[in-house]
Amino acid sequence: MSSRRDFLGELWRGTGGALLAASALILHRALRAAAPAPRETTLSAEAVSRAIAEGGAEWGDLFVTGPPSAPAALSLACTHLGCRVRPASSGGFACPCHGSRFTADGSRTAGPARASLSRALLERRGASWVARL
Numbered sequence: 001m002s003s004r005r006d007f008l009g010e011l012w013r014g015t016g017g018a019l020l021a022a023s024a025l026i027l028h029r030a031l032r033a034a035a036p037a038p039r040e041t042t043l044s045a046e047a048v049s050r051a052i053a054e055g056g057a058e059w060g061d062l063f064v065t066g067p068p069s070a071p072a073a074l075s076l077a078c079t080h081l082g083c084r085v086r087p088a089s090s091g092g093f094a095c096p097c098h099g100s101r102f103t104a105d106g107s108r109t110a111g112p113a114r115a116s117l118s119r120a121l122l123e124r125r126g127a128s129w130v131a132r133l
């Protein structure tokens with residue numbers, strides 16, 4: 001036989017667990033809603049082939065390069081404060097704002113930027129490539 005005190009203790013634990021689960025669910029939904037949806041850019045297969053043949057080319061805010069079977073796209077947004085990086089004459093990319101530098105594959109080599117350039121996922125869809133950042 002349980003006492004009133006045991007009953008209230010069980011009730012308290014059950015209520016606490018339910019509140020914790022509800023809070024976790026609300027937090028999970030809020031974080032999912034706050035995360036930006038991936039941005040997609042459609043690239044024609046012909047343009048991607050041309051960019052690869054030229055050793056890489058800018059497409060909007062992306063730089064497309066790589067082997068024809070597995071092209072790659074880098075974001076041209078500097079990871080420091082977002083200025084547009086430019087291909088450097090010595091190879092790789094340079095940011096004109098504060099001097100960050102990146103290798104041809106987007107790895108950070110110098111400057112105030114602490115991260116490498118973002119790499120877009122490229123997925124073949126029919127006659128096009130779709131870049132997702």
Ligand code: FES
Binds near residue numbers: 095097112
């Ligand atoms: S925005 Fe590129 S180095 Fe500052």
